Amino acid sequence: RAKERGRNRYEFFTAEINERVQRRIALESRLRLAVQQSEFELHYQPIVQAEGRRPVALEALLRWRQPDGTLEAPGHFICVAEEVGLIGEIGAWVIETAIRETAQLFGREASAPRVAVNVSPRQLRDPSFVIRVTEALAAHGLPPNRLELEITEGVLMDETPEVTDALHRLCGLGVRLSIDDFGTGYSSLSYLQRYPFDMLKIDRCFVSNATDGAAAARLVETIIMMAHGLGLETIAEGVETEEQFGFLQSKGCDQMQGYLLGRPAPLAEIAARFPAADAPSARPLEMAAGDG
Numbered sequence: 001r002a003k004e005r006g007r008n009r010y011e012f013f014t015a016e017i018n019e020r021v022q023r024r025i026a027l028e029s030r031l032r033l034a035v036q037q038s039e040f041e042l043h044y045q046p047i048v049q050a051e052g053r054r055p056v057a058l059e060a061l062l063r064w065r066q067p068d069g070t071l072e073a074p075g076h077f078i079c080v081a082e083e084v085g086l087i088g089e090i091g092a093w094v095i096e097t098a099i100r101e102t103a104q105l106f107g108r109e110a111s112a113p114r115v116a117v118n119v120s121p122r123q124l125r126d127p128s129f130v131i132r133v134t135e136a137l138a139a140h141g142l143p144p145n146r147l148e149l150e151i152t153e154g155v156l157m158d159e160t161p162e163v164t165d166a167l168h169r170l171c172g173l174g175v176r177l178s179i180d181d182f183g184t185g186y187s188s189l190s191y192l193q194r195y196p197f198d199m200l201k202i203d204r205c206f207v208s209n210a211t212d213g214a215a216a217a218r219l220v221e222t223i224i225m226m227a228h229g230l231g232l233e234t235i236a237e238g239v240e241t242e243e244q245f246g247f248l249q250s251k252g253c254d255q256m257q258g259y260l261l262g263r264p265a266p267l268a269e270i271a272a273r274f275p276a277a278d279a280p281s282a283r284p285l286e287m288a289a290g291d292g
C-alpha cells in the first residue's frame with residue numbers, strides 16, 4: 001500500500017510539474033510575441049521632495065497590456081523575461097521609451113523632472129548597455145542627470161568586472177544611480193562604498209513598519225543617517241499614510257514615493273500634476289500622450 005501511495009504522489013507531482021512547465025512555456029511564447037507586437041506600456045509614479053511635496057521625478061514602471069485590455073504588473077513576468085533572455089530587449093525598450101516620453105513631456109532643461117528606470121542584472125552585464133543608454137539620451141536630447149537607474153542590491157551580489165565597469169561608466173556620463181529595495185537583499189554594506197550610488201531607496205517593508213514600534217523606527221532612522229553619512233540621498237518607497245510621511249520627514253528623509261503621493265498611472269495623467277511652465281521646449285501634451 002505504501003508503495004502505491006508513493007506512486008500516486010509521484011504521479012501527482014509529475015502532473016503538477018508538467019502543468020507548471022506548460023504554463024511557463026506558454027508565458028514564454030506570449031512574452032516573445034509581446035516584444036514584437038509592442039504590448040508593453042509604461043506607467044509613471046511621482047517621487048516628491050519631502051519639503052513641500054514638489055514632484056521631482058517619476059519612476060517608470062512596466063505594464064503589459066493583455067488581450068482582455070487589463071494591464072499586468074511586472075512581478076512575475078520580469079523574472080521569466082530574465083530567465084529566457086528577453087530582458088535585454090524589453091529593458092532596451094523601457095529605457096528608450098522612458099527617455100523619449102520624459103523629453104517630450106518635460107523638455108530638455110536640466111532642472112525639469114527626472115525619470116527613474118529599473119534595471120535588471122542581466123542588462124548591466126551586457127556590454128552594449130551603456131552605449132544604448134548614451135545613444136538614447138543623445139537621440140532625445142535628455143541631459144544625463146535627468147536619468148536615474150534603479151538597481152536592486154541583490155544584483156550586485158555577483159561582482160563581475162562588467163557590472164562594476166558599467167556602473168562607473170554610467171556615473172561618468174552623469175547618470176544618477178539608485179540602490180533599490182535597500183535592506184531586502186543580501187546586503188553588503190560595502191556595496192555602498194564600492195559603487196558610485198547617488199541615492200538609496202528604503203524598501204517599503206521598512207516604511208510600513210516604521211510607525212509600528214520603537215525598534216522599527218530606529219532602524220529606519222539609522223538607515224537614513226547611514227545613507228547621509230555616505231553622501232547618499234534617501235527616498236522612502238511605499239509611503240501610504242500621513243503618519244509615515246511625517247515620521248520619515250522628521251528623520252530627514254529627502255524624497256518620498258507611494259500611494260499617498262500618487263499611484264503609478266499613464267504619463268498623460270501624471271503630467272497634469274507637474275507645472276507645465278517647467279517645459280518650455282516640450283512638445284504639446286497631446287503628442288506625448290497620443291498613442292495611449
Ligand code: C2E
Binds near residue numbers: 075119150
Ligand atoms: P520597485 O522598483 O521597487 O517599484 C516599486 C513597486 O511598488 C511598484 O510595483 C509600485 O507600483 C509599487 N508601489 C508604489 N507605491 C506603493 C505603495 O504605496 N504601496 C504599495 N503596496 N505598493 C507601492 P510594480 O509596478 O508592480 O513593480 C514591481 C517591481 O517590478 C519593481 O519594484 C521593479 O523591481 C520591477 N520593475 C518594474 N518595472 C520594471 C522595468 O521596466 N524593468 C525591470 N527590470 N524591472 C521592473
Ligand code: MG
Binds near residue numbers: 059118150180
Ligand atoms: Mg524601482
Ligand code: MG
Binds near residue numbers: 118151152
Ligand atoms: Mg526593484
Ligand code: MG
Binds near residue numbers: 181201
Ligand atoms: Mg523598490
